[in-house]
Amino acid sequence: MSAAPRRILRDIALARSGDKGNRATLSVVALDAADFPLIDRCLTVDRVRTHFEGVVHGAIDRYTLPQLSAVHFVLHDALAGGVTRSLALDAHGKTLSAALLDLPLPD
Structure with a gap:
């Protein structure tokens, strides 16, 4: 019998993002409010x-935004200096929010 695949944050949440200058904002929102305590604890x-x-x-x-079942981060x-100054490809909020959803959840 194979082990169940490990769950990741994407399984229970969605992410929204923004960027302004050299700062990214990321919000992680539980798809089901019942999962918010886990998100709040592990993020x-x-x-x-x-x-x-x-x-x-x-x-x-x-x-922490419990009324929205969300956690918001300002990075x-x-x-790399800002979206319009950076030579990096896709180094803005949308890419960072997608990467954050790949975090493994605790067993």
Whole structure:
């Protein structure tokens, strides 16, 4: 019998993003409010910083929005100078929010 595939954040949430200058904003919203406590517990600043090591060079601000079953992050110094200044391909909020949804959930 094979083991069940490991669940990732994408299985229980969606993400929205924005970018302005050298800052990206990422919101992770539970698809079902019952999953919000798990998202709130496992999406810490430290875990997001580790996930984006080498990409986010500044502070990370975290805001909990329980009424929306969401967690919102502001990633400072995350866009290689800003979308219009960066030579990186797709190094803006949309790409970062998709990457965040690949985080494995705890067993």
